[in-house]
Amino acid sequence: MLHIDIHSFSYKKGGIPKDSSGNGGGFTFDCRGILNPGRIEEYKAQTGNDTGVQEYLETKTEMPKFLELVKSIISINIDNYLERGFEDLQINFGCTGGQHRSVYSAIKIAEFIKEKYPSGIEISLHHDEQHHLNMSNG
Template sequence: MEDLRLVIITGMSGAGKSQVARAMEDLGYFCVDNLPPALIPKFAELCAQSAGRVRKIALVVDIRGGEFFDTLVQVLEDMEKQGFFYEILFLEAADETLIRRYKETRRRHPMAPHGRISEGISRERDRLEHIRGRATHIIDTSDLSTAQLKDKIAALFAGEREYERMTITVVSFGFKYGIPLDADMVFDVRFLPNPFYVESLRKKSGETPEVSEYIWKWPITQQFMEKLGGLVDFLVPNYIKEGKSQLIIAVGCTGGLHRSVFVANKIYEGLRNKGYKVNVEHRDIKHNIVEPC
């Protein structure tokens, strides 16, 4: 079943499987944690029959499954005979790294709930030896930050187009109605010339040609947009490189009708022309009486 991408996430306890699962979710994978191996074929079959609604799944399977985990190799061999294609991502880390992580979180190792962490790690390595030998990908997380691990996962499991893009939303707003709580960046454009004080423009929004032309004609607007464009062009690729999957750029003026709408549209057009996945929202136009464009 080639249309379905199935990734089995397994490996050492404390090596970062939960972080990887969250990263896979950000890439659009349907993730299930601690699924008994015996249920994997049926689950994969259901996903394959979902008429394309579920095409990428990631399953975390590890020694928490107890005796069920020991059937994983046999289950995977049976799936191969049935025509299922799968990948195994095995996560590991050095003993000293795993011990330090367990001590920091004060968790008990599942293979040594009443003994030393080092003993549990040793037992787990022995138990995972066979599945490690079948792994498609092996990642040692000993020296990886969360961002670096996320970057590796994206490189392995996201299509090139998905990896190079993140979702960007540009939001215009009025400060009198509050700053958007989910904003990553906020730009205050209340210093720009205000069409509110031009009688013929007061009730028109920043989306109308008349208001846009009025705001754009001032040198300060053109200087600001040049500097703002350079800043956004610098930041967005670096946010993508860091592994950020969503970016909210908020632009505010007094009422959210004129200047913020105009600037938000300019940012949106610039990002769209560069190929980014971007949306624009004008949050507070609805609070104002606006004449049609």
């Protein structure tokens, strides 16, 4: 069973999450190159889990293209790790505050993995700055 640990985090607050598996590997994707919905008044208090923020990211930014590239690159490793019987992989998404872009990315990549790999994989989803989302999505 491959366990995939997915994190959203803030570069400003906590920095890149440590790999607790001891492997010291995985991916860290910087979402700060995507327009930040947090700079728009109506989205400031929301997170990447909210519909308005998601629609903004999907229609007004490069986020869809960014995530398609992420899906391609992580799939190479997931396929390889499953073949070789590896047990741990960490995937991190960071943005300035760990609230909008990274949360959205972590959620969407977790959904992608669950759909593409319906068996043989266990996913843990952690929002390092948005703890209230962990129960509903973790």
